[in-house]
Amino acid sequence: MMGTERTALLERHGMEPAAANESGGIRLSGYVRPVPLATPEQSCSEIQRLFSDHADSECLIVCEEAGKPLGLVMRDRFYMNISRRFGVELFYGKAVHTLMDKNSISVDIDASPHHVIELAMQRGDRHQYDCIIVTDNEKAIGVLTMADLLRLSRELQRKAVLDVTERVRGELADSQAVVNEVRLSALNGNKISANMSELTLEGRDGLGRVAQTFERLAANSAHQEEAMNGLEREVRQVEDATAAIKQLAEQSRMLALNAAIEAARAGQFGKGFSVVADEVKKLANETERTAELITKQIGAIAAAIAHTAGLAREGREESKASAAYVEEAVRVFGRLFQAAGDNRSSAEAIGRLAEEAYAGTVKAAEQLDGLLD
Known part of the structure; x- marks a missing residue:
């Protein structure tokens, strides 16, 4: 079969020589080859001349005048029949419909390639290598040979492999993206864990200093309380002294009163004593008022x-309580520090596993590309 004849036949029926249609699917149009057409009334001698004129045709199609196929004549089987003993005498002058295969497979040009290959595989051994008639609007336009079917099958397999490969490549790309995201998240988590550990350590140290401050405050409060207790004792001693002063003032006033009485009895001779008694009385009264004032002030001070x-x-009690809270917070920060360290270790482990998974997906993608090459 000449390449120009094939191209011309395909162009007459509106088909492209390429094996794939616009959508990328494989079609029969890229594999159909033209063969001689005969009418059922043509003699076997005319069929022999057709085969001689088309030496590369494995078969010919017997059609009605409208082009509808009626049967198929395979070259090898035709020559086997007429080359038998008395074969020329038996068949040479007879019409070709006596030798044609009326049960040949006929498919439309738009039929699914998978369906056509299935039909071909379902044939018996005797017709395993027969051509398949291809029609367009019920008119014969050519055939598919076994070689064409094998080539079509290989192309379907290749396309299936490519489709699977592209799907696997897409899934690998998605896996790479997901693994890379996990890897980046692990790195970020590692940084966050490191910062958390550092901040937790700083917080624990800060709380430790606060706890020391509360301890000093508690100690200072204890010292202040002790000093206040000592001062209170001193005040009580002052109160006791004031009470003694008041008692002495009362006694002085009583002595002044007795002195005044005795001075009055003495008459003219007791006037000097009377003046002294008055002064002593005034001093006693003044001392008593001063003692009372001191008592009031000491009471306020006390x-x-x-x-x-x-x-x-x-x-001091609040400082102790606060120090206890701070100590508990320090313990909590210690647990946080430990948790941050554990989280950092986990993040590092996840990062290592993500790196290994990422490297694995990259290697798988490279091997897949190598298979395609």
């Missing part, structure tokens, strides 16, 4: 000291 001592005591 109340203030007691209040201050209470505040110091409360401050």
Whole structure:
């Protein structure tokens, strides 16, 4: 079969010589080859001349005048029949429909290549290598030989492999993207864990310093409370001294009163004693008023000291409680530090596994490309 004849036949029926249609699917149009056409009334001698004129044709199609195929004549089987003993006498002058295969397979040009190959594989051994008639609008336009079917099958397999490969490549690309994202997330998580460990350590150290400050505050409060207690004791001693002064003032006033009485009895001779008694009385009264004033002031000071001592005591208790809270916070930060370290180790492990998985997907993609090449 000449290449120009094949191209001309395909162009007459609106088919492209390429094996793939516009959508990328494989079609029969790229594999159909033209063969001689005969009418059922033509004699076997005329069929022999047709085969001689088309030496590269494996078969010819017997058609009605409208082009509808009626049967198929395979070259090898035709020559086998007429080359038998008395074959020329038996068949040479007879019409070709006596030798044609009326049960030959006929498919439309738009039939699925997979379906055509299935039909071909379902044939018996005797017709395994027969051509398949291809029609367009029920008119015969050519045939598919076994070689064409094998080439078509190889092309279908190649396309299936390419489709699977492209799908696998796409899945590998998706896997690479996902693994790379995990790898980057692991790296980021490792950095975050490192920062968390550092911040946790700083927080724990800071809380440790706060705890030391609370301890100092508690110690200072204890010292203040002790000082206030000592001051309170001093105030009580002042109160006792003031009470003694008031008692002495009362005794002085009583002595002044007795002196005044005795001076009055003495008459003219007791006037000097009377003046002294009055002065002593005034001094006693003044001493008593001063003692009362001191008592009031000491009372106020004692109340203030007691209040201050209470505040110091409360401050010491609160400092102790705060120190306990800080110690608990320090322990929590310690656990956080440990958790951050564990998380960092996990992130590093995930990062290593992600790196290995990423390298594996890259290697798989390279091997897949190598298979395609």
